[in-house]
Structures are given as structure tokens and as C-alpha cells.
Amino acid sequence: MNTMRAYYDRYLPWALGIAFLFGLLVFPFYQRESPYWVYVGANALFYAILASSWALLAGYNGQFSFAHMAFMGLATYASGIVGREAGIWALNWSPALSIPFGVLVAGVVGLLIGYLCLRLRSTYLALFTIAFAEILRLVFKAEVDLTGGPNGLYLKTFNLPFLEGLTRYASTYAPMYYTMLAVFLFSLVVMYALVNSRYGIFFRAVREDEEAAAALGVHVVRVRILAFVVSSMIAGLAGAVFHHSPGIGIVVPDEMQIGRMSLVIAMAVIGGSNNLMAAAIGALFLHFALEWLQEIPMPDALMSWLQAHQATLEAWGFGLGEAGLKTNAWRMVAFGILLMVTLRFWRNGLVSPILERIMQARAKEEVARGRAAKAGKDLADVDKLVVDESPNEGGQ
Amino acid sequence: MRLELKKVVKQFGGLTAVNGVSFTIEGSQLVGLIGPNGAGKSTLTNLISGILKPTSGEIWFNGERIDGKPPYVIAARGIGRTFQVTRAFRRMTVLENLLTPGLAKFGNRKSRAQLEEEAMEILRFLTMDHLRWEYASNLSGGQQKLLELGRLLMMDPDLIILDEPFAGVHPKLQRTIYDYIKRVKARGKAIILISHDMESIFTLSERLLVLNFGTLIADGPPEEVKENPEVIEAYLGKDEEEDQFLPTAA
Ligand SMILES: Nc1ncnc2c1ncn2[C@@H]1O[C@H](COP(=O)(O)OP(=O)(O)OP(=O)(O)O)[C@@H](O)[C@H]1O
Ligand SMILES: [Mg+2]
Numbered sequence: 001m002n003t004m005r006a007y008y009d010r011y012l013p014w015a016l017g018i019a020f021l022f023g024l025l026v027f028p029f030y031q032r033e034s035p036y037w038v039y040v041g042a043n044a045l046f047y048a049i050l051a052s053s054w055a056l057l058a059g060y061n062g063q064f065s066f067a068h069m070a071f072m073g074l075a076t077y078a079s080g081i082v083g084r085e086a087g088i089w090a091l092n093w094s095p096a097l098s099i100p101f102g103v104l105v106a107g108v109v110g111l112l113i114g115y116l117c118l119r120l121r122s123t124y125l126a127l128f129t130i131a132f133a134e135i136l137r138l139v140f141k142a143e144v145d146l147t148g149g150p151n152g153l154y155l156k157t158f159n160l161p162f163l164e165g166l167t168r169y170a171s172t173y174a175p176m177y178y179t180m181l182a183v184f185l186f187s188l189v190v191m192y193a194l195v196n197s198r199y200g201i202f203f204r205a206v207r208e209d210e211e212a213a214a215a216l217g218v219h220v221v222r223v224r225i226l227a228f229v230v231s232s233m234i235a236g237l238a239g240a241v242f243h244h245s246p247g248i249g250i251v252v253p254d255e256m257q258i259g260r261m262s263l264v265i266a267m268a269v270i271g272g273s274n275n276l277m278a279a280a281i282g283a284l285f286l287h288f289a290l291e292w293l294q295e296i297p298m299p300d301a302l303m304s305w306l307q308a309h310q311a312t313l314e315a316w317g318f319g320l321g322e323a324g325l326k327t328n329a330w331r332m333v334a335f336g337i338l339l340m341v342t343l344r345f346w347r348n349g350l351v352s353p354i355l356e357r358i359m360q361a362r363a364k365e366e367v368a369r370g371r372a373a374k375a376g377k378d379l380a381d382v383d384k385l386v387v388d389e390s391p392n393e394g395g396q
Numbered sequence: 397m398r399l400e401l402k403k404v405v406k407q408f409g410g411l412t413a414v415n416g417v418s419f420t421i422e423g424s425q426l427v428g429l430i431g432p433n434g435a436g437k438s439t440l441t442n443l444i445s446g447i448l449k450p451t452s453g454e455i456w457f458n459g460e461r462i463d464g465k466p467p468y469v470i471a472a473r474g475i476g477r478t479f480q481v482t483r484a485f486r487r488m489t490v491l492e493n494l495l496t497p498g499l500a501k502f503g504n505r506k507s508r509a510q511l512e513e514e515a516m517e518i519l520r521f522l523t524m525d526h527l528r529w530e531y532a533s534n535l536s537g538g539q540q541k542l543l544e545l546g547r548l549l550m551m552d553p554d555l556i557i558l559d560e561p562f563a564g565v566h567p568k569l570q571r572t573i574y575d576y577i578k579r580v581k582a583r584g585k586a587i588i589l590i591s592h593d594m595e596s597i598f599t600l601s602e603r604l605l606v607l608n609f610g611t612l613i614a615d616g617p618p619e620e621v622k623e624n625p626e627v628i629e630a631y632l633g634k635d636e637e638e639d640q641f642l643p644t645a646a
Binding site: 198201202204205207208209211212213214215216217218219220221274 | 445446447466467468471472476477479483485486487488492495496497499500501503508547551
């Protein structure tokens with residue numbers, strides 16, 4: 001193999017990874033003139049955590065849950081309730097205490113729901129989790145004394161002094177953004193540690209064929225519950241931190257709607273739910289795209305033409321802003337079509353095949369090096385076994 | 397190794413698939429299990445490996461009652477089985493398929509690198525090492541059968557139940573499976589071999605169990621079982637048109 005090519009294959013994933021991380025780190029400085037986009041960035045990171053942790057549960061372990069947003073909301077409400085200053089059960093806990101508590105509640109309830117879902121497959125699991133999510137949302141809506149009801153629960157925001165300083169150089173939303181970035185990176189590290197451990201293999205074996213995995217000694221109960229608990233806790237962490245961050249400070253029950261959940265699923269599926277990073281990138285990208293589509297910036301020449309046809313545009317459900325075309329509901333239509341096209345033609349998502357190609361180049365290179373190192377041993381075996389070395393070596 | 401079935405019954409609704417089967421297997425025997433289609437052979441395999449629970453009766457393995465225990469506990473005790481219709485983990489590579497049982501059983505004691513090394517050795521034995529990075533879904537039917545056998549070697553059970561390992565397999569691959577069975581037996585393992593291929597059953601087995609309509613109708617050395625009138629009737633049937641037959645010579 002050509003050395004240039006080998007170096008390229010080996011270092012490309014690292015280079016891209018570092019560039020991606022660098023981009024995320026400098027984004028608030030780059031956008032310091034437009035705090036709105038930094039706020040959008042923090043939201044995008046929130047969705048990226050949800051999409052990737054859902055991919056862990058559904059993509060890796062095959063448990064197609066609709067309760068992921070419910071666990072996000074549960075942790076947020078649990079920490080919000082123990083953080084209240086007045087009313088029944090008001091404990092006035094600080095976010096430093098109440099957020100871990102909320103995450104723990106999500107974990108415990110995740111354990112229970114994971115256990116109840118053990119015998120449920122695909123469609124039934126989806127229906128069960130939809131029912132659970134809706135019940136939880138309606139309870140939060142109805143328990144006005146505890147949760148504030150439909151108007152939402154006000155939360156104590158946390159202040160991180162070392163991030164506050166950044167507001168001067170970057171945007172006002174920098175503290176929120178960097179907090180979500182930290183949670184995002186932390187979740188990815190935890191999830192990658194898990195999928196690279198033996199449990200990663202068990203997750204997928206159980207997804208592929210639960211009975212066969214059990215017959216081979218895989219403790220399927222432990223594996224399924226572990227996936228449920230970990231992904232629920234990560235969703236809970238994302239929710240609790242996001243809603244307690246300066247700039248939010250409130251949670252409403254309708255954030256746990258099935259519609260929101262479907263959005264997370266669609267993001268993960270379009271990115272590629274068989275790959276944590278692909279699901280995360282899909283969510284980041286799509287959240288920005290959806291925000292951008294709210295009002296597509298237009299050049300002046302086109303703008304005046306559009307203004308001349310304002311009535312027709314409005315009849316079609318579009319609108320006109322200061323300097324752009326408002327797509328209103330049409331952006332969700334575009335999103336829906338993208339989802340349908342992805343499901344029909346790219347079952348593995350749009351981002352995942354690209355990531356896999358980049359990583360595979362590296363894997364191939366590792367195989368080549370491994371074989372060279374063991375050439376002596378391999379040659380001895382070849383004599384005995386007459387192995388035909390087919391050309392699909394190293395392919396996936 | 398000691399496996400004992402006591403009056404095991406399995407009913408599916410009104411259908412009795414296994415009807416009061418009792419037998420004991422001790423030591424490293426190679427036991428053939430035969431019977432016409434629908435006789436209950438696969439059901440019996442599912443009962444022993446814990447995929448199904450008996451309606452009544454008991455199953456004991458090495459002094460422990462195992463019926464009603466989940467399959468992963470039974471697997472950990474040392475019973476491994478293949479499936480009549482292969483069940484490879486399709487969206488996992490060949491190597492990952494083999495690592496699954498290895499990590500499940502030895503994950504606490506052996507490193508992943510060590511298990512990969514063992515998996516590669518098994519793949520070389522099965523002449524599949526060049527396919528290690530291939531997704532299992534890309535393998536041929538016969539290769540998937542070999543893959544299931546490879547997974548069993550990784551979990552290193554004391555008793556192996558092979559449900560139709562030769563069905564739909566090319567003679568060249570059949571040789572590999574023959575070698576596999578001999579190698580497993582040489583390691584002192586017990587094997588229950590289910591097959592409709594009478595030639596291999598008669599060459600390989602030391603003892604033969606015959607099931608018919610869920611009932612054990614014969615149990616003994618192959619030469620003896622071959623002469624058993626009930627077995628001959630079950631295989632030939634009263635109907636002259638039936639074209640299944642027992643080979644005249646082993
Ligand atoms: N899960 C099930 N539910 C209902 N009936 C079943 C089930 N599994 C098996 N049976 C029935 O039990 C009987 C025995 O089936 P089994 O698969 O054990 O036969 P077999 O001896 O393995 O046959 P073959 O040689 O065709 O593989 C059949 O009548 C079958 O229809
Ligand atoms: Mg069968």
C-alpha cells in the first residue's frame with residue numbers, strides 16, 4: 001500500500017474528529033453577533049444527545065421506544081419539583097443536587113419500564129412506550145400543585161461563574177451552549193465506552209436474535225435493562241441540564257409530546273441509528289436546517305419579486321419576513337419527505353455510511369498491518385488448511 | 397456430563413409434541429436422535445436448552461434441575477445448541493458472531509484480544525478465516541451453518557445439540573462438519589446429533605434415540621435400533637408409497 005494513502009486513511013478520522021470538535025468549540029465566538037444562533041446551537045446539542053442516546057437503545061439494542069422524551073421530561077420535572085422554594089414537597093434543592101436526583105429518578109423508572117418491556121417486541125414495545133409517555137405527560141399536566149400544570153414548572157437556573165465571563169467575548173448564550181456541549185461530549189464518551197465494551201456486542205446480538213443470543217449465554221434480561229436504564233439516564237441528564245440552564249428556566253409538559261419524540265426519532269434515523277455519532281450529527285444538522293428554513297434569507301432582487309406576489313404566497317401557506325421567505329409548516333413537510341426518502345433509499349441513514357467509510361479505511365489499514373506482523377504464523381497454517389483468500393478481504 | 401430427562405411432556409394447545417420422554421446421557425457419548433418430520437426432535441432440543449418450558453416432567457443436568465431456567469443460565473451451565481434454521485447475527489461480522497458467546501462466558505477472565513485469537517483459530521479450522529470481517533448476512537447458507545458451529549466452540553459447552561447440521565450442505569462442507577464433530581468428541585464432549593441423513597447418523601452415533609409422534613420408541617446401539625420393528629414401521633409406514641428407508645449397511 002502506498003504510504004501517503006496509508007497515512008491518509010489512518011489520520012483522516014482523527015483529523016475530521018478534531019475539526020468537528022474545534023468547530024463546536026469556537027461556534028459561539030464565530031456567532032457572537034447573533035446570539036440567536038448560539039441559542040439554536042445549544043438546542044441542537046440537546047437534540048443531538050437525545051438522538052444519539054435513542055440510537056443506543058433502538059439502533060444498537062433494537063428496542064424501538066417512544067418514551068425517550070418522557071424520560072427527558074421526567075428527570076427535568078423530578079429535579080424541578082425538589083428544587084421548588086414553596087408549596088408541597090418543596091425542598092429547595094440547588095440544581096447541583098436536584099439535577100443528579102432527576103437523572104437518578106429517570107434511571108429508576110427506566111429500570112421499571114425496561115423490565116416491563118422485556119417480553120415486548122417491536123410494535124408492542126412502541127405502543128407500550130407511547131402509552132407510558134402520554135400518561136406521564138397528562139399527569140404532569142394535571143398535577144398543577146406539584147408541576148405547575150399546562151403552564152409549566154419554573155426552574156432555578158444554575159450559574160457557572162467561569163462560563164459567565166465568556167458572555168463578554170462570545171454571546172449571552174455561551175454559558176448555556178458550553179454546558180450543553182460538555183453534557184454532549186460526556187454522554188458520547190459514556191456511550192462509546194459502553195458500546196466498545198463487551199456489552200456493545202451483547203446489545204447488538206440481542207437486537208439481531210434474542211433467543212439465539214440467550215442460547216449462547218448472553219444474559220438478555222440484564223442487557224436489555226441496561227440499555228434502557230443508560231439511555232433513559234442520558235436523556236434525563238440532557239433534559240434536566242438544558243432546562244436548568246440560564247436562558248431557559250422552565251419546562252412545560254408538551255415538550256414530552258409524541259410529536260417531539262417523533263422528531264428525535266426522525267433525526268436519529270436520517271443520521272443513521274446504527275451509529276451514535278451519525279445520529280448526533282444528523283440531529284445537529286437537522287435542527288439547524290429546520291431553524292434556517294423558518295425564514296430563508298433572500299437577496300433583495302428576489303425579495304421585491306416575492307413581495308409583489310405576497311398574496312399568492314400566503315394563500316399557499318408561505319409568509320414574508322424582513323429579508324426572507326417564511327416557510328411555516330412547509331419546513332416540516334420537507335423534513336417529512338427527507339425522512340421518507342431516507343427510509344426508502346438509505347436504510348442506514350445519510351451520515352452513517354459516510355462515517356463508516358472513513359472508519360473502514362482505518363480498519364482495513366489495521367488489518368493489513370496485523371497480517372504483516374503475523375505473516376509467519378499465518379503461512380504455517382495455510383499449508384495445513386488451504387484457505388482461499390477471496391478478494392472481499394477486509395470488506396464489510 | 398450427565399443429562400437426565402424424566403417423563404418430559406410438551407403440549408402446544410391440544411397437540412402433544414413431546415410425550416413423556418425419559419432418557420439419560422452420561423460421559424462423552426455421541427447420541428443420534430432421529431424420527432420422522434414433526435416427531436418432536438426440535439421441540440426436545442428447545443426444552444433442553446431452555447427456549448421452551450416443559451408442560452410436565454423434569455430435566456436434570458450435572459445434578460441440577462434445569463427445566464424452567466432461562467436459556468442463558470442453561471448455556472452457562474454448559475449446554476450449547478444450534479438451530480435447525482440457522483440464526484446467525486446477520487448485521488454483525490463473522491468475528492463478532494464468534495465473540496458473542498466467548499465474551500458471555502469468558503468476558504470476566506479473558507481479554508478481548510485473547511478471545512479474538514481463539515475465534516481466529518476456530519475460523520481457520522472451519523476454513524472461514526478469510527470471512528472474519530464479513531457481515532453474517534453475506535454468508536451462504538452452508539457458511540452460516542459453520543458459523544453456528546464456530547459459536548458453539550467459542551462457548552465450549554459440555555453437551556452440544558446439533559439440529560440438522562448437514563441439511564442443505566455441500567459434500568465438501570459436510571466433511572468439515574464431520575471433522576468438527578470428531579474434534580468436539582475428542583475433547584470429551586457429549587453430542588446429540590439430529591439428522592435425516594441416515595448415512596452420517598449411522599456412521600457417527602454410538603447410540604440412537606428414535607422419536608415418533610413425541611414418544612421415544614427406541615433407544616440403543618444403532619445396529620439394534622435398525623432391526624426394531626416399531627422403528628421400521630415408523631420409517632417405512634404402513635403405506636407402501638412412503639419412500640423413506642433405513643440403509644441396509646452402515
Ligand atoms: N412453537 C410451536 N407452537 C405450536 N406447535 C409447535 C411449535 N413447535 C413445534 N410445534 C409442533 O410440534 C410438533 C413437533 O415439531 P418439531 O419441530 O419438534 O418436529 P421435528 O421432529 O423437529 O421435525 P423436523 O424433522 O421436520 O424438523 C409439530 O407437529 C409441530 O407442528
Ligand atoms: Mg426439527
